[in-house]
Amino acid sequence: MPGHFPVYGATGGNGSKAYQCSDCAAVITYSDRLLSIGDVHRHLFVNPFGISFEFYTFASCPGVVAHGEATDQHTWFPGYQWSFAFCQNCGQHLGWFYEAVSKDTIPRGFWGLLVTHLLTR
Ligand SMILES: [Zn+2]
Numbered sequence: 001m002p003g004h005f006p007v008y009g010a011t012g013g014n015g016s017k018a019y020q021c022s023d024c025a026a027v028i029t030y031s032d033r034l035l036s037i038g039d040v041h042r043h044l045f046v047n048p049f050g051i052s053f054e055f056y057t058f059a060s061c062p063g064v065v066a067h068g069e070a071t072d073q074h075t076w077f078p079g080y081q082w083s084f085a086f087c088q089n090c091g092q093h094l095g096w097f098y099e100a101v102s103k104d105t106i107p108r109g110f111w112g113l114l115v116t117h118l119l120t121r
Pocket residue numbers: 021022023024025026087088089090091092
């Protein structure tokens with residue numbers, strides 16, 4: 001259908017697994033919102049300081065807020081700039097929000113949330 005695009009995160013539940021903040025247990029997103037970037041939705045990157053980060057990429061995270069100025073410095077995803085992402089309930093740093101620099105880039109944005117900062121059940 002022309003002009004019709006899938007709406008990510010319009011629903012939760014339906015048997016999908018909930019991901020919760022490791023600090024306050026607030027539900028922040030669901031497994032049906034996992035989004036593959038470069039064919040995988042689980043990533044491992046090492047920052048310039050040699051610290052490794054393992055995280056999932058999601059199309060939407062209703063319980064997370066992005067904060068701060070976006071930057072493309074040391075970005076792990078070329079074409080995307082990032083800002084910090086925090087739990088909306090307790091403010092714990094959970095990961096990053098990636099936003100496409102060019103409006104022609106698909107997806108327009110996605111979330112990268114640290115495996116160690118999520119609880120699943
Ligand atoms: Zn929290």
